[in-house]
Amino acid sequence: MSPLAHTGRSMALLAALLLAAGVALAQPEPTDAQRQVATEMAESLRYGHYADISLDDGWSRQAFERYLDVLDGQRAFLTQQDVAEFLPLEEQVDDALLDGELAPFFALYQRYHERAEARFEWLLTRLDEGLDFTFDGQQRLEVDREDAPWAASHETLDELWMRRLKNAALTLAISDQDAEQVETNLRQRYEGQLNRLRQTNEEDVFGLLMAAVTGSIDPHTGYLSPRQGESFDIQMRLSLEGIGALLQADGEYVKVASLVTGGPAERAGVLEPADRIIGVGQEDGEMVNVVGMRLDAVVELIRGPKGSVVRLDVVPAQAVDMTRSKEVQITRDTVKLEDQAAQSEVIEIERDDGQHRVGVITVPTFYVDFDAWQAGEEDYRSTTRDVAQEIEALQSQGVEGMVLDLRNNGGGALQEANSLIGLFIDRGPTVQVRDARGRISLYGDTETGAVYDGPLTVLVNRLSASASEIFAGAIQDYGRGLVVGTPTFGKGTVQTLNDLSHGEIKLTRAKFYRISGESTQHRGVEPDIIFPSLIDPDLIGESSLDNALDWDTVRSVQYREYGEPWRFLETLRDRHRRRAVTQPNFRYLEQRAELNRRMREETTSVSLNREVRQAETEAQEAEQLALENQRRDELGLELLEEWTDTRDEKDESDDDEEPVERVKLQEAAQILLDYAQLENNFRFAHRD
Secondary structure, X not given: OOHHHXXXXXXXXXHHHHHHHOOOOOOOOOOHHHHHHHHHHHHHHHHHOOOOOOOXXXXXXXXXXXXXXXXXXXXXXXXXXXXXXXXXXXXXXXXXXXXXXXXXXXXXXXXXXXHHHHHHHHHHHHHHHOOXXXXXXXXXXXXXXXXXXXXXXXXXXXXXXHHHHHHHHHHXXXXXXXXXXXXXXXXXXXXXXXXHHHOOOHHHHHHHHHHHHHHOOOOOOEEEOHHHHHHHHHHHOOOOOEOXXXXXXXXXXXXEEEEOOOOHHHHHOOOOOOOEEEEEEEOOOOOEEOOOOOHHHHHHHHOOOOOOEEEEEEEOOOOOOOOOOEEEEEEOEOOOHHHHOOEEEEEEEEEOOEEEEEEEEEOOOEOEOHHHHHOOOOOOOEHHHHHXXXXXXXXXXXXXXXXXXXXXXXXXXXXXXXXXXOOOOOOEEEEEEEEOOOOEEEXXXXXXXXXXXXXXXXXXXOOOOXXXXXXXXXXXXXXXXXXXXOOXXXXXXXXXXEEOOOOXXXXXXXXXXXXXXXXXXXXXXXXOEEOOOOOOOOOOOHHHOOOOOXXXXXXXXXXXXXXXXXXXXXXXXXXXXXXXXXXXHHXXXXXXXXXXXXXXXXXXXXXXXXXXXXXXXXXXXXXXXXXXXXXXXXXXXXXXXXXXXXXXXXXXXXXXXXXXXXXXXXXXXXXXXXXXXXXXXXXXXXXX
């Protein structure tokens, strides 16, 4: 088709869509700058992305579906007819990007905008008429409509939204709010959502479209507007004043993805991964309901000057009902390098043959003081330098082995992961990096000798990601030590930030591979001995993200094996199981993880009958409380009266409390001692 004919077809399609949607001339339209950026994005994706991307009709269908999900992921605003009218666009996304013809997709946004605006006005009208709900009957509300069909009519959506309104009112009523408070809170919620919708501009619409385009390829590629790029730079400089939490959108809610080690939220101990934030307030201001609010708008509310207090209304990750929220307070602060520095301790382990001393080095992140390093300062701070000092300190205290704790370590400087491995091996490769052209670069440690060559165990969890996975994978491949804990995050890709004529593109350009040839992408690192986890892998981790790149392999490289832990794994696992069944905290973790999984699978809808809703919630919380009190009883701790008190415990200092997660560190030390004993016996038995 000639360019002229192609343009004519696009304009004809645009005219038809504009007429069908009733779009006024004053509605948002793509700017010339955005049209130019669209073509630049297309070129970057085709020729710069790690994956072999064909911007064809097949990909267009995926991107179009993604755009619908971005606009109306819960199938709550658009109807079957709305979607059908724009269906001709489903094979036009590639052409729209390459030619910069974005107007038809802005028209689709406008249709969504009109439906959403009308819906919020409809809700406010219902509030004006007065709420007259009777919370009885057998009605239920589907929790997640991501896979639901598009509504056949507006009447069908009216029924859905009437149930949603009833559920919102019931949720507030159960939280001991009277009728006036319920109506006031709901009015503020819907007026706020309506006002934010009306403030949407061309840059916002373009951002939504680009989010669909890049999100159809992989979860880490994305477009950053000039404003978002500035915010990203602030985060990279670690000068952002906030709470130290990484947030992500989760349907209508904002979810805590991870906490910055040493940050205000982690120090306060009031947030956990997968918690949902439903309200944000300043120290003395009103709590703003953020359900349905865009992620960047929520982040802006949470940000603030150092030393100020932000109040959050939080629904715990393990809560089975959105009524079980709790207000927490966090004092904003900046994250300093020293707050993320490696630290060590010696723990005492009592065994049948006496008392043993094991060193523990906690590495919160892979950091380096780039400014001091580039300035040529000899005493610049880095993970490798600090860990080397901690190793020396622990050896002077006569420890029998060391546990390197990488739990919650989300990565950082690749050079530090590389050099840290070098502290435990005598030269050799550490990681392979394959770029978009298939070229493989091999990184390694070139320093002769190891700083520590004794027994080593690496402790990881679901939030150990990127550089942490490179380190753990190398230690496992070399047979240098054991890896214990839970399967890691699975972030095995590399992104670069490239300038566009308007904004920037964060582009996945390469992939990490272990020296064994296995990717860390998607699957992460599988520990030699697996511990139970309260972090649901279906909610947190690379495999939980849409369109995450697949796991694969490349050729392995030659490397020396320092040990053969595989010889002893059956015995080590057996000893671990025997200890775990006698350890109240370990039994609790296993039982609680299973309970969380079962409750998540069972809770597909909520009752709109107050008595049934409360009974279902109380029954589930009773199970959670029974498990917690069983643990506490076996440990000789004071029993709790309410399930919600489990969060209160974190705010108080209790010398008799044994933190649940601490048992994993102690068990890692036990496994280390088991391994050291078995290896010594093996060497003695096979000595010449």
